[in-house]
Structures are given as structure tokens and as C-alpha cells.
Amino acid sequence: MIQVLRDRLKGLKVFSRGIHPPHRKKYSESLPIRAYIPKGELMIPMVQHIGAPCEPVVKAREEVVFGQKIADVGAPVSAPIHATVSGKIGVGTVCLLPSGRRVPALPLKPAESEALPANVLEDFLDRDWDGVDPAGYDPEAIVQTVREAGVVGQGGATFPTHFKLRRNPKTPIDTVILNGCECEPYLTADHRLMVEAPEPIVIGLQLAVRACGAERGIIAIEENKPDAIEAMRKAIAGRPELDVVVCATQYPMGGERQLIAAVLGREVPSAPLGLPLHVRVVVVNVATAHSIARGVVKGKPFTHRVVSVTGGGVVEPGNWLVPVGTMFSELIAACGGVKPDVVKVLAGGPMMGPTVPHLDVPVTKGVGGITIMTEAETAHWQESPCMRCGRCVSNCPLYLSTTKIAHAVMHRDYELAEKYHMSACCECGCCSYVCPAGIPLAQYIRAGKNQVRMIAAQKKAQDKKAG
Amino acid sequence: MSEAQSVPPSKAEPAAVQERGFLVSSAPHLADRATTSRIMFEVVLAMVPLLAAGIYFFRFAAVALTVLCVAGCLAAEAVANRMRGWSQASLRDGSAVVTGMILAFSLPASMASGSRFYMAFMGGVVAIALGKAVFGGLGNNLFNPAMVGRAFLMICFPAAMAAWIPTAPMMPEAKATLAAEKGVSVDALGREDVDAITTATPLYQAAKLSEYVAKAESEPEKQDVFRAQAQKIRDAMPGLWRLAIGNVGGCVGETSALIALICGLWLVVRGVADWRSPAALLAVVVVFAGLAHWINPGRFPGPLYHLTSGALMFGAFFIATDYVGAPLTASGRLIFGAGVGLLVMLIRTFGAYPEGVMFAILIMNALTPLIERATHPKPFGGQLQT
Structure with missing residues (x-):
């Protein structure tokens, strides 16, 4: 509560509710991309x-x-x-x-030999984008090239980007928000990219603005990345339709609904039907914007992404430019391997990242980080009865009755869970984070959503058989 | 030997981790430090100053009641766990201790005396057994367990629950009055005599005052008698400062409104208690009492008198903020608090009992599921309008 007041007084963009987990970005935030x-x-x-x-x-x-x-x-x-x-x-x-x-x-x-060009890093972080005029590109052509370049949302959801950028007369777009919040603890990939290659990100944003017919682009960055804020401010100089706004370091600021509420004060209708385009907004991750610029201007497909390998359990944390498909085991070995007291390896950050059972898992387009956590870093839960303290409800950024949904799922009453708007949940994990009884609420809800999906699929298959 | 074998593999086995792979679990992998027992501990901590005030005003009685009630609660919890075949882990979560303390604080000090000691213990047992265990333990109870225990005592031992003794600082004066009545010196008073000294609570005085003023209005022929009696009560009513610090007859832990307010605010600042219930409760009391006082100042005491007397302040911050019996939703908590405030004032002003916090809480507990359903929050952004 005090943190929120302080953020408001500082004039930072905030959304209501949410949490303030530890940042833990120190491991890798100052390490250049390799x-x-x-x-x-x-x-x-x-x-x-x-x-x-x-x-x-x-x-x-x-x-x-x-x-x-x-x-x-x-x-x-x-x-x-x-x-x-x-x-x-x-x-x-x-x-x-x-x-x-x-x-x-x-x-x-x-x-x-020559599996990759020798200058792959220099080419990726190339900052010389002077003379590129995004206005010279045809919106249709941008969308087409973005698709051909294989660009997907790199914030984690991996939604095909070209689909978001298509113009649709029924749903006009006025603002493109560039998501540079990286609100997950530990992760620093987007942060480093903004510091080391702000120019292509800005070009990518301009292309996105042009493609979807928006009037302006806003780059939103959390307050705990001052160097990224400075770099982006410099990079947008002379482009009046672009702006950089500083958001509070609040989780999940990087969630589309929270970000749009914080930056523009607009409320996106609830999932699964509501989308940012219903409030005339498109949200694009900074790394995605970088890929858009490379794809459209330079004709380079999406082959590489920045991955931070971080956490207390890795010997040498770092930010790496990694070809998609590289195995976790190889990349972690390049970081000196894991320490003996490691318990969890996460694909992503600690709030939403899934654990991997072993390291024979490839880096995909959506993996922005590998967090390697030791025993001491991870939370240990002992589930005890819910005492209805209401913390999960009062911290839920989507205003859901989290504990009610979780208990409905516990009793396998999926209809009741849906009545409490289970499918609107974004699985950000705030509820589990704050629960004093150690109830894995987000896990219950995730399981419930899977069940509902499965039941629907089964029903569909049966109907097909019958009809 | 067999014990050593049954111990689960130690966490500190670096090589084993690599071999067996990594721990698989669902996100998130971080949690803040609040736990149930930590929250309960903070509530207990916030009640320690109230216990200290109780000890100052009622000496040994406050300690004895607290110990008896907490013991009763823990015993009932242990037996219930045993009967359900559960582990005794719930004894350590502190919720039974909190229930015991709240119950003890809402009992008159006279209950600690000699022949009545078992009552408090029984109250503790009933609070947990009938108030919590029968519903399925922590989080499942409909009613506030401490208030269930108190209601039980009120039904079983109405006389003991209405025997208010003077506070320690009030004692010398009370003794002197009694000695003067009996025509003996203070030193000559027997122990039984002293133990039998009672005093009126501020709310009892307020109820009597209201009664006499009403009678004076309805029976003009005896007007003077009732007026004189009303005036006598008015003179005997304690001043605001005495009420605020709690140097008046009442329950051992509830008399000091000022300390309850400070400790309650601390709980709110710590994020343990939600501000909504107490705020709504106190606001309704102020408005109700203010209106009544404005209509008939001679009959109804003002808002400050109500705020500082009885269990109101303690109830607002420590009983109405109880998680289990109150709605989960923000607006629901406002309604819950306002409802308690309204019922308290209705009972105090028009009811047969001088104090109504217990009944108000229990009634609102019963309404909680309905309130919760009615105040179910709309998801962020609402449904898409097509």
C-alpha cells in the first residue's frame, strides 16, 4: 500500500492491485549481450x-x-x-x-564451418538505422513481411505478430504500446536489448504504428531500468508521435491489461473474448519490435533471440544472443553450469515460468530467460486451510474472486468456477504469491482451465461423431 | 534403524539433483513472507497491550481468564483434530490462541473468581468445538468462534456474565462507599464483601438513563422521581478520558478504547486487518449516535461516549476484522462493518441488552454468504459488449 502511494507521488504509471515481488535483476542486468x-x-x-x-x-x-x-x-x-x-x-x-x-x-x-556468420552479434545489435524511413513502407507489405519473417510475440505468449498488426476497419487502432516492462523478477533480456539496440526497436515501433494505422506509439518501461529509459528517450528524439513513459515497478505491469490500464487508463474487456484491440490498442514487446524492424527493413527472419541465463544457481549469469532451438543444457554449460544446490530450472521468470524436468529442452521463440533457482531462493509452500483473508482477491489485478475459483476447481465444479470468471484469469500468480496459507491458487486455476478446455474438446469430438 | 531409513532424502544432495533432474512445480516460484501463523502472531502481539491494560485494571483476573480461555480453545482444538484423525498442526497456527484471547477479553473480571473459574474454560471449549470444529476447522466456520463461546456463556451463566467489578484504581473508593453503607471501617470489610462489590458499566448506565428519561416523559405524575434518578445516573457517568483509557467497569480486555484503537490501527497499517470493516462500523456508530444525541441530548449520550464504551473499539478492529466470518470482497466488508455498527446501535439504543457487539457480529456473520454473493466483483474490464 505504501509502495503504491510512493509510486503515485513520483508520478509513475500504476495499475490498481498487483504485487511487488523482489526484483533480483542484479545477476545479469549490467552484463552485455554475448x-x-x-x-x-x-x-x-x-x-x-x-x-x-x-x-x-x-x-x-x-x-x-x-x-x-x-x-x-x-x-x-x-x-x-x-x-x-x-x-x-x-x-x-x-x-x-x-x-x-x-x-x-x-x-x-x-x-x-560457417554455421553462423561471424558478425551475427554485430548485425543483431546494429545501431546504424539512420536513413530508414518507416513511412515509406506499405502497411500491407509490412504485415506480409512480418509474417514471412516468422515474428511472434516474444513476451511469452508467442502470438503471431502479423495477426495483431493487420488493419481491420471494424476495430481501428489509435495507439501501439511497446512493452519494455519486463516485470518478471530476474529477467533482463529486454532490458539489455533496449540499452544495446534502442534504434531498431524504435524503427520496429514505427513500423507497427504504420502497419495498424495508429496515431502514436508509447514505449513503457519500468522505473527500475533507468539506463533503458535513457537509451529509449535518446532513440525517439525527433519523432513527435512517439513517447517514453515510466511505469512503477509493479507486477504484472507487463501484462497487457495492466499495462494499458496504467499507461492509457483504458480497461480491456475480460478474457477470453476481450482483446486490447477492443480499446483501440496493440501491445508489442520490445524484442518483437526489434524483430519487426530486422524483418521488414533488412529482410532478416526471426532466428535469434536474447535469453538471460540468471538466478542464484548458475555459475556465470549472462545475457546471450541464442539461435532458437539451442538446448538448455548447452547454453547453461556455456554459463559454467549449475551450482550444486539448484532445485529448479525455469523457462522464463519465477512468477509465470514453467519448470523444466531436465535440460534437454530447446530455447523457443517465447523463452526470454532461463532462471536457475537454488533451494534458498524458491518459496516453499505447506498448504493449509484457506482462512478467507482475502489477500488473493484484493491483490488480483483482474479483480477475480481467486480463492472461490480455486475452491470450485478443488471440488471439480467447473461450472461454478466459470461463474466466477475463471477463464478471465491471466495466470499471473499474484494470488499464490500472497497466500498466507500456501495454497497454490494459480495452479488450481490453471488446472481448472485445462480441464474446461479438455471437456470442451471431448464434447466437440463426440458431437462430430454423433452428427 | 528403520526410522533412519524412512527419513525422506535430504535436500542437500548436490549430485543427486543433477541425476534425478530438477524439481517440477507450477508457477509462481516466489512467495511473500506472510503465513497464517505469522498473521495470527501479529494479532496476538497487537492484543498484548490490551492484556497489559487488563492486568492493570483487573489484576490477576485478566491473566487467569486469558489462560483459561486459551487453554480451553487449545484443548478443544486438540480433541477435534484427534477425532477427525488430523495432525495437530493447527494448534501451531495460532488461530485457537487468538480465539481464546478474544473470548477472554470479552468476559467480566468477576468470572476469574474462585467458584467460577471453570466457566471461562468451558467458554473456550465451546468456542472452538461448536464455533469452529463442527464446521470443519479453520476457514470453514460461519460464526466468529469467540463470539459463539461468549453467547454460550451468556445463555448458561447470565448472572456471572453481568457481574461487573470495579477496576483496581476504582476499588478504594468502592470499598469506602461499602464500608460507609455498612457502618464499619474499610479494614473491617470481609473478603466476601469485597468480592461482592459490583459496579455499573457505562453502557448499563446509558441504558438506565434512557429508561428513566423515557419514563419521566410517559408518566408525568412521577416525573420528579424519574428525573432525579436520571440526574443521579448522569452524575455517576464516567467522563470521556476515563472511558477512553478504560478505567470503568466492563470486560477485562475491552474497556480501554484508546489502546484498542491504537493496536487496531497498527494491525491495519501492517496489512493484517482490512480498514474497511472498522471504518464503516465506526462511521455508522458516529452517525447513529450523533443523530440520537441531536434529537434528545438528555436521553442519548453522544457519539464519543458510544465509541469509547463497551466492546465497540475492540470489536471494530479485532472481531469485525476476523477473516473467516466476514465477506471476502471489498464492498462486502464495507457492508459487513456498516451492518455491525447499525445493529450495535439498535441493540444499545432500543434493545434489552445494554451492549450489542456480540449479537451484531453473530448476525452479520450469518449474513456474510449473502453479502458476498451480492457483492461479487465484476472482472477487470467487464464482459465484452458485442
């Missing part, structure tokens, strides 16, 4: 976005070159996948995603 050149086999999952899975467009044992399209699908909500190194495609197999799903994947063995 390029990682994979040595072992990469695993390219065919599902790296929300929407239809891709189908390989190359044959087994085919030689591919860096940046070549290797998988695609015709569905509108989809994004193609490119070879992230030059090398040889293996026989199609199945791999484990960080989320726990098992999906088809293509192994990719890097070539002995």
Missing part, C-alpha cells in the same frame, strides 16, 4: 507460436542455410520457422517444450 554459437544439435519445435502447428517444408537430411524457411503452414494464425544455423536437418522427431508439451520437431545439426 553471442552463443551452438556446437551440438539443435532441436527446432514445429510449435513455437499460438495457433496452427507448422509442417516441415524441407526433407530429412537436407542441407539448409542460415535463415532459410524450414517449416510453415497456411493457417492465418501462424508463423513460419527458419533455420537458425546453417547445417543439416535430421529425421523428424518429438521434443519436450519448456511448457511441458511434447510436439513434433526437426533436429538441426550445425555445419562444421
Whole structure:
């Protein structure tokens, strides 16, 4: 409560409710991005976005070159996948995603020599974007190139970006918000990218503004990244339609609904039907904007992303430019490996990141960080009865009766759970974080949502059979 | 030997971690430090100054009642756990201690004397057994357990629950009055005589005053008698400062409104108690008492008198903020607090009992599920309008 008052007095953008977890960004926030050149086999999952899975467009044992399209699908909500190194495609197999799903994947063995161009890092962080005029690009063409470049939302949701940028006369857009909050504790990938390559991010934002026909672009950054705020302010100089706003360091500031409420004061209707476009907004992650600029201006597909390997359990934390498909085990080995007291390895940050059971998991387009946590860093819960203290309710950024939903799920009463708007939950985890009884509320709700989805799928299958 | 084997693998096995892989669990992986027992501990801590005030005003009685009630609560909790086949972990979460303390604080000091000691223990047992355990333990009870225990005592031992003894600082004067009545010296008073000294609570005085003023109005022929009696009560009513610090007859832990207010505010600042229930409760009391006083100042005491007397301040911050019996929702808590305030004032002003916090809480507890349903929050942004 006091923290919120202080933030308000400072004039920072805040949203109501939410929490203030420890930042723990010290591990890697000041470390420059380094390029990682994979040595072992990469695993390219065919599902790296929300929407239809891709189908390989190359044959087994085919030689591919860096940046070549290797998988695609015709569905509108989809994004193609490119070879992230030059090398040889293996026989199609199945791999484990960080989320726990098992999906088809293509192994990719890097070539002995020149698997990646030597200047891959310089090229990625190239700051010389003078003379690029986003106004010269046709909106339709931008959307098309963004799709061809395989760009998906890199904040974690991996929604195909081109789909968000399409103009639709029924839902006009007036503002594009660039999400540079990185509100998850530990993670610093977006932060480093803003510090080291602000210019392409700004170009990407301008392209996004142009593509969806918006009037302005706003870059939102949390207060705990002063160097990123400064870098972005410098980079937008001379562009009156762009602005940088400073948000309070509040979780989940990086959630679309919270960010739009904080920055513009608009309330996006609740999920699953409500979307930012219903309040004339598109939210794009900073790393995604960077990929848009590279894809549209330079014709470079989405092959690499910045991943912070951080936490108390890794020997040498760092921010790495990683080809998508690199195995966690390789990348972590490059960081000196894990310390002996490690208990959890997360794909993402500690608030929403799923744990991986082992390190044979590839970095996908949506993985912005690998957090390696020791025994002492992680919370230990002992579930005890709910005493109805209401902390989960009063901290829920979506105003849900969290404990009611969780208890409905406990009793397998999914109808009741839906009555309490279970599907509006964004699974940010604030409820579990604050629960004094140690009830894993977010887990219950997640399980409930899965159940509902499964029941719906079963019903659909039965109806198909019957009719 | 077998014990050593059954111990789960130690957490400090670095090599084993690598071999067996990593821990898989659902996000989030961080939590803030609040736990149930920590919250209960803070509530207990906030009640310690009240206990200290109780000890100052009622000496040994405050300690004895607290110990008896807490013992009764813990005993009932232990037996209930045993009967359900649960572990005794709930004894350590502190909720039974909080219930015991609240119950003890709402009992008259006379209950600690000799032959009545078992009553407080029984109250504690009933509070947990009938107030909490039968519903399924912590978090499942409909009513505030301490108030259930108190209601039980009120029904079973009405005389003991209405025997108010003077506070320690009031004692010399009370003794002198009694000695003068009996025509003996103070030293000559027997122990039984002293133990039997009672005093009127400020709310009893207020009720009597109201009664006499009303009678004086309705029976003009005896007007003077009633007027004189009313005036006598008015003269005997304690001043505001005495009420605020609690140097008046009443329950052992509730008389000091000032300390209850300070400790309650501390709980609010610490985030343990929600400000909504007490704020709404006190606001309604101020408005109600203010209106009544404005209509008939000779008959109804003002808002400050109500705020500082009886269990009001303690009830507002320590009983009405009890999580379990109050609604979860923000607006629900406002309604709950306002309802308690209104019922307290209705009972105090028109009811047969001089004090109404207990009944008000119990009634509002019963209404909580309805209030919660009616104040169910709309999700952020509302449903999409198509």
C-alpha cells in the first residue's frame, strides 16, 4: 500500500492491485549481450507460436542455410520457422517444450564451418538505422513481411505478430504500446536489448504504428531500468508521435491489461473474448519490435533471440544472443553450469515460468530467460486451510474472486468456477504469491482451465461423431 | 534403524539433483513472507497491550481468564483434530490462541473468581468445538468462534456474565462507599464483601438513563422521581478520558478504547486487518449516535461516549476484522462493518441488552454468504459488449 502511494507521488504509471515481488535483476542486468554459437544439435519445435502447428517444408537430411524457411503452414494464425544455423536437418522427431508439451520437431545439426556468420552479434545489435524511413513502407507489405519473417510475440505468449498488426476497419487502432516492462523478477533480456539496440526497436515501433494505422506509439518501461529509459528517450528524439513513459515497478505491469490500464487508463474487456484491440490498442514487446524492424527493413527472419541465463544457481549469469532451438543444457554449460544446490530450472521468470524436468529442452521463440533457482531462493509452500483473508482477491489485478475459483476447481465444479470468471484469469500468480496459507491458487486455476478446455474438446469430438 | 531409513532424502544432495533432474512445480516460484501463523502472531502481539491494560485494571483476573480461555480453545482444538484423525498442526497456527484471547477479553473480571473459574474454560471449549470444529476447522466456520463461546456463556451463566467489578484504581473508593453503607471501617470489610462489590458499566448506565428519561416523559405524575434518578445516573457517568483509557467497569480486555484503537490501527497499517470493516462500523456508530444525541441530548449520550464504551473499539478492529466470518470482497466488508455498527446501535439504543457487539457480529456473520454473493466483483474490464 505504501509502495503504491510512493509510486503515485513520483508520478509513475500504476495499475490498481498487483504485487511487488523482489526484483533480483542484479545477476545479469549490467552484463552485455554475448553471442552463443551452438556446437551440438539443435532441436527446432514445429510449435513455437499460438495457433496452427507448422509442417516441415524441407526433407530429412537436407542441407539448409542460415535463415532459410524450414517449416510453415497456411493457417492465418501462424508463423513460419527458419533455420537458425546453417547445417543439416535430421529425421523428424518429438521434443519436450519448456511448457511441458511434447510436439513434433526437426533436429538441426550445425555445419562444421560457417554455421553462423561471424558478425551475427554485430548485425543483431546494429545501431546504424539512420536513413530508414518507416513511412515509406506499405502497411500491407509490412504485415506480409512480418509474417514471412516468422515474428511472434516474444513476451511469452508467442502470438503471431502479423495477426495483431493487420488493419481491420471494424476495430481501428489509435495507439501501439511497446512493452519494455519486463516485470518478471530476474529477467533482463529486454532490458539489455533496449540499452544495446534502442534504434531498431524504435524503427520496429514505427513500423507497427504504420502497419495498424495508429496515431502514436508509447514505449513503457519500468522505473527500475533507468539506463533503458535513457537509451529509449535518446532513440525517439525527433519523432513527435512517439513517447517514453515510466511505469512503477509493479507486477504484472507487463501484462497487457495492466499495462494499458496504467499507461492509457483504458480497461480491456475480460478474457477470453476481450482483446486490447477492443480499446483501440496493440501491445508489442520490445524484442518483437526489434524483430519487426530486422524483418521488414533488412529482410532478416526471426532466428535469434536474447535469453538471460540468471538466478542464484548458475555459475556465470549472462545475457546471450541464442539461435532458437539451442538446448538448455548447452547454453547453461556455456554459463559454467549449475551450482550444486539448484532445485529448479525455469523457462522464463519465477512468477509465470514453467519448470523444466531436465535440460534437454530447446530455447523457443517465447523463452526470454532461463532462471536457475537454488533451494534458498524458491518459496516453499505447506498448504493449509484457506482462512478467507482475502489477500488473493484484493491483490488480483483482474479483480477475480481467486480463492472461490480455486475452491470450485478443488471440488471439480467447473461450472461454478466459470461463474466466477475463471477463464478471465491471466495466470499471473499474484494470488499464490500472497497466500498466507500456501495454497497454490494459480495452479488450481490453471488446472481448472485445462480441464474446461479438455471437456470442451471431448464434447466437440463426440458431437462430430454423433452428427 | 528403520526410522533412519524412512527419513525422506535430504535436500542437500548436490549430485543427486543433477541425476534425478530438477524439481517440477507450477508457477509462481516466489512467495511473500506472510503465513497464517505469522498473521495470527501479529494479532496476538497487537492484543498484548490490551492484556497489559487488563492486568492493570483487573489484576490477576485478566491473566487467569486469558489462560483459561486459551487453554480451553487449545484443548478443544486438540480433541477435534484427534477425532477427525488430523495432525495437530493447527494448534501451531495460532488461530485457537487468538480465539481464546478474544473470548477472554470479552468476559467480566468477576468470572476469574474462585467458584467460577471453570466457566471461562468451558467458554473456550465451546468456542472452538461448536464455533469452529463442527464446521470443519479453520476457514470453514460461519460464526466468529469467540463470539459463539461468549453467547454460550451468556445463555448458561447470565448472572456471572453481568457481574461487573470495579477496576483496581476504582476499588478504594468502592470499598469506602461499602464500608460507609455498612457502618464499619474499610479494614473491617470481609473478603466476601469485597468480592461482592459490583459496579455499573457505562453502557448499563446509558441504558438506565434512557429508561428513566423515557419514563419521566410517559408518566408525568412521577416525573420528579424519574428525573432525579436520571440526574443521579448522569452524575455517576464516567467522563470521556476515563472511558477512553478504560478505567470503568466492563470486560477485562475491552474497556480501554484508546489502546484498542491504537493496536487496531497498527494491525491495519501492517496489512493484517482490512480498514474497511472498522471504518464503516465506526462511521455508522458516529452517525447513529450523533443523530440520537441531536434529537434528545438528555436521553442519548453522544457519539464519543458510544465509541469509547463497551466492546465497540475492540470489536471494530479485532472481531469485525476476523477473516473467516466476514465477506471476502471489498464492498462486502464495507457492508459487513456498516451492518455491525447499525445493529450495535439498535441493540444499545432500543434493545434489552445494554451492549450489542456480540449479537451484531453473530448476525452479520450469518449474513456474510449473502453479502458476498451480492457483492461479487465484476472482472477487470467487464464482459465484452458485442
